[in-house]
Amino acid sequence: MAIAPIQRVLIIGAGIAGMQAALDIANAGYEVVLVEREPSIGGRMAQLSETFPTLDCAQCILTPRTVEVGHHEHIRLRTYSEVEAVEGQLGDFRVRIRRRAAYVNWEVCTGCGLCQEKCPKKVISDFERGIGPRKAIYTLSPQAVPNKPVIDRQSCIYFERGKCRACEKFCPTGAIDFEQEDAIIEERVGAIIVATGYDLYPLSLLGEYGYGEVPDVIDSLAFERLLSASGPTAGQVRRPSDGAEPKEVVFIQCAGSRDPELHKPYCSKICCMYTAKHAMLYKHKVHDGQAYVFYIDIRSAGKRYEEFVQRAMEEERVLYVRGKVSRVFRENGKVMVWGTDTLSGQNVEVAADLVVLAPAMVPKAGSDVVAELLDLATDEHGWFTAAEANLQPVETKRAGVFLAGAAVGPMDIPETVAQASGAAAQVLSLFAQWAERNGNA
Amino acid sequence: MRVKLSAMRVRNDLVRRIEELSGQDLLACYQCGKCSAGCPAAFAMDLLPSQVIRLVQLGLVEEVLNAKTPWFCAACQTCYARCPKGVDLSRIMEAIREIALQERGDYLVIEEIPAEELAEFPQLAFIGGFRKYTA
């Protein structure tokens, strides 16, 4: 190599995987460029209420990490940004990053939140999975890192009609900048970690479950928001249609998973555990409630996972029903669930107040673009494929590009973090080899 | 027919009584079926032993009271000895028999046993049978 390889890393995605890799590498003294599409970091974990199987408050264990990432002297955080182009090779990648216009000068903004308070435009929040509002100018949460808002141009009254500017009027530091444009940033790095994470399978494709038609049919991330103290109900379990406390709640696993004919053939791996957690937390909040979990198999193959599921059954009195639900519909203010119990050979029906679906995990929207930019292989479902599934799970066929977390496939938090540290170790190993070579030269 | 599951059904009075009488936690059973697999009398039963627990878990006690299975349980304890969850199914069967005997009367009528057989039975068969089959 003519020039010395660059001991900097680009990490795409600042969920728990990207953050873990970033901290591991930055703590070793190397510089990290951490790119995140959302306005703030934390990813899916920031949406979660509590983690299985320990029932730790997700926010409480995540916040120290997000804060550390936000303040780390070796981490250059690029939120609200996307990688647009990558050229070069191992040791010298040239990366073009588009930083979307936030219409807020973050240098000046103090994160006081007054703009969000005064903004007259309410929008359904994606972060709250459709069951809570945000404003047209927003941060993802009060704990956001960075705690700086962005204006959603599609919803903003000023951008639509040319007047309002309430945020600008009330901003004490004059940070609102309607003229702001996208910025292009060039970075040079020697290695790249892809940590783009996952989405949930679109439930509109499972018409039989009534998602989108029946307001009290929600997905598992929405239920996380319902349980979360920072969520739209401040942690109270309330059904979306009328705000009533649901007394009969049905959880349906494998909504799109393990369905090779119509949906996704694979097991999404985390649903059994988070559903057990959901049912358990529901019972903690609604003592006289009845929770039902419809399942095909219970997969709880992690440390203390099986014990956790058994606790849900035994101590929390959750009724597990072995069989897939076939139909969910609304009738007389109830959500009717038609299922079966293959253990007894009985068809069953529940007149539920709330139905929570556990959708299949799918690759994050836009990960196909990342795959193309980096010339990375994906499988037929769009998951990134490792160089070798057994012995090189975090490497790719492209030298200097590594994988971390659920971009590879369904994965829970501990596995994600372990993978991320694995990817970080690969990068640090490269950097150390380069340092040794340069030292010897 | 579609069974209507509800909090009221799965926690109905008979379910509670079975739990109280047997001292067993019905939901501790995760339906592995080992009890059924090893039951020496299963061939003669209309419901498998594990299905008896399952129906009670679902609140369908009537179906269990109508079944033959509880009367074919010899309390041999093979199920309990091997149960991974420590559920003593023989106690649950006894509770079901008890409720059935109270609600529906004796299962065994002594006059139905031929006199010559009666004379041959060892006392323990005879007394055991009466303990299990009559109120």
Place this chain on the structure above:
Amino acid sequence: MRIAYFPGCTLNTTAKGFDNALRASFAALGAELVELPEWNCCGATFPLLVDNMLDLVAPTRVLLAAQRQGDRLAVACTMCYNVIRRTNNRLRSDADALEKLNYFIEAEYRGGVEVLDVLQILRDDVGFEAVQAAVKKPLTGLKVAAYYGCMVLRPPTEVAYDDPENPHALDDLLRALGAEPVEWPHKAECCGAYLAVKSKEATAEMSYRILSSAQRAGAQAVVTNCPLCQFNLDKQQLDMGRRHGGYQPVPVLYFSQLLGVALGLDTADFGWERHYVDVRPLLESLG
């Protein structure tokens, strides 16, 4: 050695041969079974309902009678052993139950009696080596299937003094007597017990599975320690051939009978005439 002894109703009547052979054999081995001066029926089944205190009264009375004689009680009938032992466990671990039962029986049972099965005593107190040394007529060449039934094995934590899935105390005794115990899988399968009084067909099938398994393993006789198993297995064979063509009956003995034979005792009162499948031709063939 002297030890308080509870024969139970069945050993006092239909299984008198079991009792006679047992007492004579123990005596020959220098262990005297001293029958409780007064005893009552134990109830024959251990009550399985949590609040069924009433059915604990009878076995508690037996324990009380034993307490008056010492701190150990030998029980021969496996059903009685199971009932009395489990009752004792309950009284030892549940102070409320003990208080209630003492109130019922108007006496004070203190929970100190150790309830032992006679086979257990033979193994642990007399010792199979001593038994072997006392054998006068070894049962050489006799292939036997040791059959334990349920009551001395289950529930394991409460009653078992042997490996509950692969028991061998009876096999070991029979080996000490010179017999050849066969390996077979149905040693601890239930024979149907009291189902016999209501569901003859089920018990017949259960007995058939056990007996045919023993015979497939090459056993010439089935040897048991349970009077109800003995009755079920023995009697069901009378019309087993009708249901299972070609079935050949096999004698079902009590271990005490073979013990007495091997010790060279007078077997006249061992109750041979009580057996449905005649045992004598087999014994005579031993010489």
